[in-house]
Amino acid sequence: MDQQLLAKTFVELADNLVADFDLIDFLRLLTDRCVDMLDASAAGVLLADRDGKLRVMAASDERVRLLELFQLQNDEGPCLECFRTGVPVIVPDLGTATARWPRFAAAAQRSGFGAVQALPMRLRDEIVGALNLFRTAPGPFDPAATPVAQGLADVATISLLQQRTAERSTVLNEQLQTALNSRVLIEQAKGKLAERQGIDMEQAFTALRGYARAHNRRLADVARALIDSSEPLTDLGS
Amino acid sequence: MSVVDVCTAAVAALPVGGAGLSAMSRTAASHPLCSTDDISEQLEELQLTLGEGPCVDAFARGSAVLTPDLLTTGLQDHWAVFADAALEAGARAVFSLPLQKGAISPGVLDLYASIPTVLDTEELADALAFADLATLLLLDTRIDETGAPTGGPMPDGCFEDLGAYRAEIDQASGMLTVQLGVGIEEAFVRLRAHAYAQGRRLADVAADVVARRLRFSPDAEPDQDEEET
Numbered sequence: 001m002d003q004q005l006l007a008k009t010f011v012e013l014a015d016n017l018v019a020d021f022d023l024i025d026f027l028r029l030l031t032d033r034c035v036d037m038l039d040a041s042a043a044g045v046l047l048a049d050r051d052g053k054l055r056v057m058a059a060s061d062e063r064v065r066l067l068e069l070f071q072l073q074n075d076e077g078p079c080l081e082c083f084r085t086g087v088p089v090i091v092p093d094l095g096t097a098t099a100r101w102p103r104f105a106a107a108a109q110r111s112g113f114g115a116v117q118a119l120p121m122r123l124r125d126e127i128v129g130a131l132n133l134f135r136t137a138p139g140p141f142d143p144a145a146t147p148v149a150q151g152l153a154d155v156a157t158i159s160l161l162q163q164r165t166a167e168r169s170t171v172l173n174e175q176l177q178t179a180l181n182s183r184v185l186i187e188q189a190k191g192k193l194a195e196r197q198g199i200d201m202e203q204a205f206t207a208l209r210g211y212a213r214a215h216n217r218r219l220a221d222v223a224r225a226l227i228d229s230s231e232p233l234t235d236l237g238s
Numbered sequence: 239m240s241v242v243d244v245c246t247a248a249v250a251a252l253p254v255g256g257a258g259l260s261a262m263s264r265t266a267a268s269h270p271l272c273s274t275d276d277i278s279e280q281l282e283e284l285q286l287t288l289g290e291g292p293c294v295d296a297f298a299r300g301s302a303v304l305t306p307d308l309l310t311t312g313l314q315d316h317w318a319v320f321a322d323a324a325l326e327a328g329a330r331a332v333f334s335l336p337l338q339k340g341a342i343s344p345g346v347l348d349l350y351a352s353i354p355t356v357l358d359t360e361e362l363a364d365a366l367a368f369a370d371l372a373t374l375l376l377l378d379t380r381i382d383e384t385g386a387p388t389g390g391p392m393p394d395g396c397f398e399d400l401g402a403y404r405a406e407i408d409q410a411s412g413m414l415t416v417q418l419g420v421g422i423e424e425a426f427v428r429l430r431a432h433a434y435a436q437g438r439r440l441a442d443v444a445a446d447v448v449a450r451r452l453r454f455s456p457d458a459e460p461d462q463d464e465e466e467t
Contacts, residue, residue, distance in 0.1 A: 056405075065405075177366055178301050184340035187405045188422055191412020191448070201409055201448070227341040227412070227422050 002037060006148065009033045013155055023160070023179040024186055025209065025219040027058035030131070030156050035060045038145045040133040041113065044068045045156070046079055047121070047129035049180060054083060054129065057183065062202050063111050064134055070107050077104035082118035082130045088150070090117040093138040114138035119150050121157040128160060182220040189223035193236070211236045241375050242272045245347075248368040249274050252361055254333070254349040258282040259372060261345045262297045271345065271376075280327040281348055284320060291320040293346045296334035300343065302366070303334045307354040324350075331355040335365055337373040340408055342423045344376050377423065381431045407440060410447035417454045428454065 012029060031043035042064035046054040054072055059065035071077030078089040078101070091097050092115050097105040108116065115135040121128050131153040135141075186208070194204040208226070211233065212219045225231040245257035258273035260282050270282035285291035292303040305313065308330055314321045324332060329350040337345045347369045357365060407429070414425035429447070432454070433440040446452035 181300065181338055181340060183405075184408050186340075187408035188340040188342075188412040191409035192415050192422075193412075194409070195413035195416040224341055227415070 005033075005037050009037065009152070010155070013152070013159075024058065024182050025212070026159060027156065028060075028209070030152055031058050031060040034131070034133055034149060034152060038133060038149050039135065039142050040149075041136045042134040044079075044132045044134075045121075045129060046072075046083065046132070047160075047179075048083070048127075054080065055180065057129070057179070062200075064132075067108060067111050067113070067134070068132065071104055074103045076101045078116050078118040079130045079132050082120050083127060086120050086122055086127045088117065088119050088146070090141060090146070091115060092140045095138060108134070112136055115141065117141055117146065117149070119146075119153045121153050121160075123157050128157060131156070182223075185220055185227065186223045189226045192226060207236060239375065240379075241372050242274075244368055244372045244375060245272055245274050245278075248347070248349060248365065251364055251368075252349060252357070253355055254331075254351045255329075256350055258348045259337075259345060259376075260286060260293060260348070261376070262293075262343065268345075277328045277350060277352070278348065281324055281329055281332065281350055284323050284327070285348075288319050288323070290317050291324070292317075292332050292334035293348050296336045297343065297346050300336055300338060302336070302362075304357065304362075305332045306356045307331060309354075328352055333357060333365060335369040337369055337376060339373055339426065340411075340422070342373075342377070342411075342426055344373065344423065347372055377427050378430065380424075380427045381434065404441045404444065406444040406448045410444035413447055414454055418456050420456075 012033070013026070027045045031045060034040050034043040042060045044059040044064045044067075045057050046068060047057045049055050056065055056068040056072070059068060068079065071079050078091055082089040094105050094108050094114055094116060113134045113136060115138050117133050119131045119133075121130055131149065133141075133149060186205070189208060190201050190204040193199070193207060194201055197204070197207075199207070208222055209219055211217075212222045214235075215222070222233070222236075226233060226236070241259050245259055248254070248257045256273065256275040256278035258278035258281060259271045260268055261271050262268045268286050270279065270286065273279040273282055281291075282293070285293045292305055296303040308321050308325050317324075330353050331351040333349040335347045335349075336343055337347060347365075349365065411422060411426040411429055414420070414429055415422055418425060418428060420428070429443060430440060432438075433443045436443070443452065447454075
């Protein structure tokens with residue numbers, strides 16, 4: 001594992017926390033860094049909404065986002081199991097999981113994934129979601145990488161829960177609500193940019209995020225400015 | 239079902255005395271839409287007249303503003319006129335929930351209680367769910383303006399946005415802003431109008447737009463959008 005990149009990632013995540021916090025941007029950074037560092041081909045984060053239903057909050061690419069949705073729709077898969085039990089679910093070879101999750105195993109393999117691990121996002125007795133790492137090739141996961149992935153998931157969990165006060169769950173509830181709305185806003189902006197530039201949703205997201213980073217802005221603010229046409233955003237996606 | 243019914247249902251389900259709903263806009267004048275009692279009506283009128291209060295803040299911030307007790311120190315400074323006027327009207331706790339879907343924010347749902355009140359997690363979740371439903375109902379009143387057939391029974395799943403989240407619906411709305419040259423709210427209304435008119439699921443229509451199998455044109459009638467072949 002690249003120790004320098006690992007150190008840089010924790011600094012980056014911490015930076016995100018002290019700056020104006022944007023949950024969606026933060027979670028996307030988390031999934032991207034998991035892919036860069038942890039022998040994963042793709043990563044996704046699911047969080048429980050106010051009704052306790054899981055939602056896909058971030059995914060390192062569209063393929064994994066669809067696969068996460070597939071788990072939710074079919075109500076089976078490692079992520080749901082991990083969320084329900086609160087313990088990691090590690091499947092080095094999805095070919096052996098066809099009895100356990102018939103639909104998910106088939107869909108994952110169709111998407112080109114051979115191995116998966118799901119790590120709980122939990123703080124004490126509260127499970128707020130799960131981090132999923134997918135790998136193309138089947139085979140055992142690097143024993144050194146799993147604790148790092150869990151560490152990243154823990155940092156993300158703490159960041160989610162950091163602003164809780166005495167009325168902790170109420171605050172969390174509102175935060176998640178705000179985050180979910182940011183997510184909707186970003187999807188709307190992706191659509192507008194994709195249509196305007198004739199690009200796909202993934203390229204639109206990359207352009208939006210690149211612009212937000214280059215201008216040191218929150219992703220949600222850039223998305224709103226684009227939707228409202230309230231700023232020229234001249235070098236966006238051009 | 240209308241936004242009035244949502245207000246009535248919210249009052250029945252939550253420890254509040256009344257509910258009111260105002261249409262809000264950054265560009266046009268805001269106006270009260272409905273209220274379940276006199277106190278609610280006064281609260282809506284007050285905030286829009288004064289230009290201050292939890293409803294105004296909830297709209298500006300895009301997040302819920304929960305005030306368990308209007309007598310809390312400091313609040314009278316924050317809402318110099320509103321706080322006293324609201325107490326005078328008979329409100330003690332006020333909860334304002336923005337109606338929103340991303341950049342679409344057509345209004346605010348206000349709830350009040352005549353005694354100090356804290357909403358617990360489940361009650362807040364219910365209140366947010368009422369706000370979500372009110373958002374869609376409020377936007378659907380605008381479908382009349384698009385000329386799509388209404389009055390008949392809504393197709394199954396017309397409130398499917400309230401269930402599993404579908405990113406495609408929001409992506410398609412964003413795409414329609416460009417195809418139709420309209421704002422995001424109008425784009426979303428047109429997308430829903432099309433789904434109603436065709437008797438199709440919103441998610442399926444949205445998926446077609448995102449996959450670029452379906453384009454909307456500003457000139458065509460909403461029920462005659464050209465299917466690209």
